[in-house]
Amino acid sequence: MAVAPIIVYPPLGTGGRRVTARGQILGLAYSDADVLEFLRRAGLPDAEALLDEPSFVQWRGGRAHHYEAA
Structure with a gap:
């Protein structure tokens, strides 16, 4: 696979989630x-529709779109 x-990594104990693109x-x-701004800066200006596309964005740990401290 x-x-x-x-x-998008699990929420940190202080809140927020680390985001990586190809490592x-x-x-x-x-x-x-914030995620969309990072993707815009990385050259993906129209990424909003892709946030819930598992082949494009993997949400690890916790719920997708949830940023509060774990």
């Missing part, structure tokens, strides 16, 4: 808007 190119850290997201 192929790994999605974008990975490179893009930043720490506290909302979907």
